[in-house]
Amino acid sequence: MPKGYTSWNKGMTMSVDHCKKLSESHKGQVPSELHMKKFMKNCAGWNKGKKLSESHKKKLLPILKRNSILCKGLKRSEETKRKLSKAAIRAWSDPIIKEKTVRAVLKALQLKPNKSELKLFNILQELQPNNWQFVGDGKIIIEGFCPDFINVNGKKLIIELNGDYWHKNTQEKDKRKIEVYKSKGFKTLTVWEKELQNINEVKNRILKFSEVK
Numbered sequence: 001m002p003k004g005y006t007s008w009n010k011g012m013t014m015s016v017d018h019c020k021k022l023s024e025s026h027k028g029q030v031p032s033e034l035h036m037k038k039f040m041k042n043c044a045g046w047n048k049g050k051k052l053s054e055s056h057k058k059k060l061l062p063i064l065k066r067n068s069i070l071c072k073g074l075k076r077s078e079e080t081k082r083k084l085s086k087a088a089i090r091a092w093s094d095p096i097i098k099e100k101t102v103r104a105v106l107k108a109l110q111l112k113p114n115k116s117e118l119k120l121f122n123i124l125q126e127l128q129p130n131n132w133q134f135v136g137d138g139k140i141i142i143e144g145f146c147p148d149f150i151n152v153n154g155k156k157l158i159i160e161l162n163g164d165y166w167h168k169n170t171q172e173k174d175k176r177k178i179e180v181y182k183s184k185g186f187k188t189l190t191v192w193e194k195e196l197q198n199i200n201e202v203k204n205r206i207l208k209f210s211e212v213k
Contacts, residue, residue: 112137116193117148120161123199124149127206132159142184145177156186157210164193 113121113134124132133139136148151157158181160174167174178188189209195202 116163116196117161119196120159120191120202121149123202124159124206127203128153128210131210142186143180145180147181147186147188151210155210156184158186158188159206159209160188160190162190162192167192 113136117134117136121132121134131151131153132149133152134148135150136146138146140147140150147158148161149159160177162174174190178190181188187209189205191202191205
């Protein structure tokens with residue numbers, strides 16, 4: 001490719017017919033990894049800070065889907081994989097990036113209290129009205145962890161409700177989560193889903209826990 005080829009037509013406007021012909025000529029072609037790297041490098045930052053309208057977003061959606069299909073199956077070298085892995089680890093180690101990522105995922109999921117969480121929330125409301133808030137939908141993120149219930153009456157208390165199925169093999173993660181809360185000055189009470197079968201016992205544990213200063 002001649003030097004300066006990519007900029008010889010800068011500023012020129014192509015006709016609709018020309019665009020269609022270019023589109024047809026590229027139809028079915030799978031871009032190489034090198035081509036995609038150059039494309040992303042040239043595109044990076046051109047629209048930084050710009051806000052897209054809803055109509056623009058709708059127009060972009062099919063294009064993004066098509067590009068996703070085109071890129072599917074592209075093989076990355078081991079070196080590229082290592083670089084991507086290191087970049088992801090560096091990004092995840094940043095508490096700000098981690099919090100933004102978790103918050104964005106939870107917001108996209110539009111989480112709502114499940115039956116067990118509603119049951120525990122009703123117990124909390126009965127025992128201590130307006131002292132607790134459900135924040136398991138991402139309202140509060142503490143170093144990448146999202147607590148289930150938090151005291152909103154001046155005490156740094158957290159209640160985690162562990163599902164019997166989902167938390168049966170997450171002991172290490174749950175332990176690390178409580179340690180993170182503790183480092184921020186929070187005390188944590190863990191209630192298991194199966195324990196909700198004995199409401200009186202759960203109530204006694206909550207009352208005792210709430211007395212913690």
